[in-house]
Amino acid sequence: MITVNKTRFRKIFRLIFTAYKEKNGIFSTLNAENSGPQKLYIPKGLSSGDNKHLYWLTLVAMSDRRTNSRVLYRNFASMFSENTHLFTVGFSPSIVEMTQLFRQYQIALPVGEIKFFIQRKNHLDDFFGGDPRKIYEHVLTVDELIIKLKKIAKDNGVENLFPGAKRKIFSLLAMFLSELSELDFIDIIPIDVWVQAIVSSTGILKGNGCINVSTLEKELRPLMSKLYKEFRGNTGSVNATWILGRYQCNRCVGSDVSNTCPIYNHCKGPFTRHRHAVSSKHLGVISVPSAFKGKFVK
Numbered sequence: 001m002i003t004v005n006k007t008r009f010r011k012i013f014r015l016i017f018t019a020y021k022e023k024n025g026i027f028s029t030l031n032a033e034n035s036g037p038q039k040l041y042i043p044k045g046l047s048s049g050d051n052k053h054l055y056w057l058t059l060v061a062m063s064d065r066r067t068n069s070r071v072l073y074r075n076f077a078s079m080f081s082e083n084t085h086l087f088t089v090g091f092s093p094s095i096v097e098m099t100q101l102f103r104q105y106q107i108a109l110p111v112g113e114i115k116f117f118i119q120r121k122n123h124l125d126d127f128f129g130g131d132p133r134k135i136y137e138h139v140l141t142v143d144e145l146i147i148k149l150k151k152i153a154k155d156n157g158v159e160n161l162f163p164g165a166k167r168k169i170f171s172l173l174a175m176f177l178s179e180l181s182e183l184d185f186i187d188i189i190p191i192d193v194w195v196q197a198i199v200s201s202t203g204i205l206k207g208n209g210c211i212n213v214s215t216l217e218k219e220l221r222p223l224m225s226k227l228y229k230e231f232r233g234n235t236g237s238v239n240a241t242w243i244l245g246r247y248q249c250n251r252c253v254g255s256d257v258s259n260t261c262p263i264y265n266h267c268k269g270p271f272t273r274h275r276h277a278v279s280s281k282h283l284g285v286i287s288v289p290s291a292f293k294g295k296f297v298k
């Protein structure tokens with residue numbers, strides 16, 4: 001059985017958010033403004049936080065399977081810059097048009113995503129007037145949001161309002177919207193692969209066996225939301241875990257990150273994610289004790 005050591009969770013993630021707040025280590029050079037793809041790429045002619053920007057950000061975030069994929073945001077920005085009719089609320093592009101555009105702008109997404117993209121756009125337009133902030137109206141947590149979306153879908157005979165977008169994506173989008181607008185929502189840090197990796201490699205997960213990542217997400221989300229309240233006033237710190245994972249954990253093997261990683265002394269190093277033998281996808285479980293790659297290798 002695997003359990004979550006809540007005290008250790010608070011200690012480790014408090015260290016990360018505090019380092020961001022105080023601009024220590026990796027955060028002395030990297031922050032949300034200069035490294036988040038949502039900040040680096042924006043379609044031409046838009047101002048950060050205006051209605052069209054929020055609309056675009058919603059459509060790209062819901063297509064983002066890797067959480068903040070730079071290439072995806074860059075290519076989506078180009079596509080919308082040169083095809084401004086895509087911003088039109090109520091306009092439904094055809095499969096043929098979107099297939100051609102995705103190909104032209106080198107947007108490589110899994111099979112079925114083009115249809116999903118169109119459905120998500122249609123539903124954002126039809127049920128929320130093209131305003132993503134309305135998605136989060138009258139709900140405070142991801143669980144409440146999922147119930148709300150399911151009810152709207154059922155009442156309108158729709159199978160899924162935002163196909164392909166799951167809890168992690170709704171937290172990611174809430175994270176973006178909370179930085180750009182007034183959004184009263186609690187779950188604004190996605191429990192993404194980096195958070196999952198950190199809880200494994202820092203011993204927050206205790207015990208033996210396997211835990212499904214969706215179960216883990218459910219366990220961690222309230223802890224993260226509660227802890228993050230302390231740091232909510234510190235703009236950008238919501239990106240801290242992602243920046244740490246993307247720019248440090250990714251390079252931890254072979255590079256000396258002892259002076260830049262805020263939790264270096266508490267972490268065993270990046271942990272190995274196992275791939276499914278048949279599909280080559282990640283297994284969707286985290287095993288404890290995990291296999292670690294080790295940190296700095298001389």
Ligand code: SF4
Nearest residue numbers: 249252261267269270
């Ligand atoms: S020690 Fe390495 S793997 Fe662990 S949090 Fe720091 S950078 Fe990531």
